[in-house]
Amino acid sequence: MDPGIDYPGMPRWVKVAIALIIALVLLAVILKVTGGANGHGPGRHMSARAGR
């Protein structure tokens, strides 16, 4: 890697990693918004018998 030459650009592994991270973040956001993953959030899991 010689800094005297032109910048070679972003390596492929970085592009793949960024794409994977974006996909996972989007998946997490979708699950959060739609309440997927078997009901994300504790409010859904209060038993009818729960006495508060």
Place this chain on the structure above:
Amino acid sequence: MMLSTGVRKLALVAHVSTSVGWLGSAAAYLALVVHALTSGDPVTIRATYLVLEPIAWYGILPLAVGALLTGIVSSLGTHWGLFRHYWILLKFLLSILGTAVLLGNMSTLDTLSRLGATATSVDSGGLHGQILHSGGGLAVLLIVTVLAVVKPKGMTRYGWRRTAGQR
């Protein structure tokens, strides 16, 4: 500002310790949740509802913040820099993401803790989301560990310019 050798080694030891601690505490958290879900025992489930919040607040979160801060010190105080190499930048961003998701989960843990303390009956449903959080967190931390060990090649444009300027 470059750190002296002694301070650099101290920062590195602190960074490795907190990072490994974060990984281990996330694994223990996941094991606890899986155990509660598979046991189906109401007492175990209630106990798990109660302990997840203090584990996250006093165990996982301090380690996460510690790993993040010591990582910043270790990178900025050495020739590695924080924005010069893609693997360091990615590691930094993943650590921020992991800490942010952990903080975002705290309100859920607070609710679970209150349910565990006050409800006459709790089901295991509240723990399903915790599988996703701790499993996802563990996966992210494993990727961070691989990046730290392998140090894949690739300089950012900024790092490339800085290196060229030093020649």
